[in-house]
Amino acid sequence: MMYQALGRLLPKYLRRWVLHFEWSIEQAAGAFAQSLPAGACVLDAGAGELQYARLFEGRRYIAVDLGIGDARWNYSRLDCIADLALLPLASGAFDACINIVTLEHIREPREVLAELGRVLRPGGSLLLVVPHEWEVHQEPHDYYRYTLHGVRYLLEAAGFAEMRIEPVGGYFRLLARRLLNGLQFFPGPLFIVAGILVAVPAMLLPLLDGLDRQRHFTLGYICTAIKS
Numbered sequence: 001m002m003y004q005a006l007g008r009l010l011p012k013y014l015r016r017w018v019l020h021f022e023w024s025i026e027q028a029a030g031a032f033a034q035s036l037p038a039g040a041c042v043l044d045a046g047a048g049e050l051q052y053a054r055l056f057e058g059r060r061y062i063a064v065d066l067g068i069g070d071a072r073w074n075y076s077r078l079d080c081i082a083d084l085a086l087l088p089l090a091s092g093a094f095d096a097c098i099n100i101v102t103l104e105h106i107r108e109p110r111e112v113l114a115e116l117g118r119v120l121r122p123g124g125s126l127l128l129v130v131p132h133e134w135e136v137h138q139e140p141h142d143y144y145r146y147t148l149h150g151v152r153y154l155l156e157a158a159g160f161a162e163m164r165i166e167p168v169g170g171y172f173r174l175l176a177r178r179l180l181n182g183l184q185f186f187p188g189p190l191f192i193v194a195g196i197l198v199a200v201p202a203m204l205l206p207l208l209d210g211l212d213r214q215r216h217f218t219l220g221y222i223c224t225a226i227k228s
Contacts (some may be wrong), residue, residue, distance in 0.1 A: 017206065021177070021219045024168045025100060025129050028222045030055050032098065032127040040095040045084050045116055046102025049073050062094075069105060069138045085111040092121040100129045101220070105141045113158035120227040126160060131220040132167075133174055135181060151223055160225035168219050170212030176205040177219060 016023045033055040036042065040059045044052060047063035048070070064082050067075040075081065082088055084099075085108055097116050106112045116126060130146040146154075148165055155163050179202045186194040 017203070018180070020173055020206065021168050024222060026052075026055075028129070029098060029100065029127065032096070032125070032224070033059065035125070036096050041093065043089070043094045043097040043116070043119060045087075045097055045099045045112075046105070047078060048102075049075070050077050052098065052100065053077075062089075064089075069141060085115055087115050087119055089119045091118050092124075094119050094124060095121060096125045096127075098127045100127070101131060103128065103130050103146070104134070104144045105138060107143055109144060110154055110157055113154050113160075117158045117160060117227050122227055124227045126155075126223075126225045126227070128155070128223040128225065129220060130223070132218050134219065146221065148221060151221055155223065155225050159228050161228045162226040163223060164225075165221050165223045167215040167221055169206070170209045170215040171217035172205045172208040172212060174217050174219055176202045179205075 029052045033042075033052075036056075036059055038058045042056050042059050042061050044050070044056075044061065044063045045065075046069075047053075047065045050063050053061055053063065062080070063078050064080045064084065064087065065075060065078050066083055067078065067081045080088065084102075084106060097120055099112075099116060103109050103112065113128075120126065128151070130151055132145055132147065134145060136142050148167070151165055152163060179198045183191060183194055183198060
């Protein structure tokens with residue numbers, strides 16, 4: 001909730017800097033949408049409140065979710081409420097699919113990726129975003145975190161190829177985010193004091209992110225793949 005509030009309050013240039021993970025996902029989803037021809041059939045698997053629907057204007061956008069992730073969310077705009085491991089959709093029906101920060105909430109991620117592969121046509125494209133270093137959220141439906149090698153294994157097992165798996169930030173962006181996470185532990189007026197103390201290092205630490213060349217410390221991965 002804190003990050004949603006920050007996203008609404010911060011100007012665009014600060015949102016890009018402070019909420020780098022969310023900004024990167026939105027940029028990736030936008031680029032993915034623009035890569036699709038007009039009229040392409042797109043499945044948003046784990047759509048939630050259809051956060052990315054507006055990016056797919058001019059495409060046939062189908063939103064599916066089980067509708068149990070967050071009790072505060074409004075799932076009324078979904079096209080279908082369904083288990084992502086048992087999609088009531090025809091094989092090869094979609095040109096593209098997105099699955100954004102959803103796979104950690106799935107008990108059987110390999111089955112879900114196989115099902116997404118099933119409903120994609122041969123040559124269809126997938127945008128997958130998974131967390132690596134992230135707090136527990138949407139309890140009790142929070143099961144996994146993913147490494148680079150784990151994501152690659154799951155995608156290969158599901159029949160995907162031409163994979164591109166990119167870390168979103170390194171150690172210093174992760175550290176800045178963790179400082180912001182810590183604000184939740186300071187109630188009332190202490191929140192303001194803690195915020196003042198945290199603001200400067202949280203803004204400066206990302207400047208050092210280039211020092212982490214391997215980026216094994218990362219918030220998560222943005223992945224694209226093609227159905228073989």
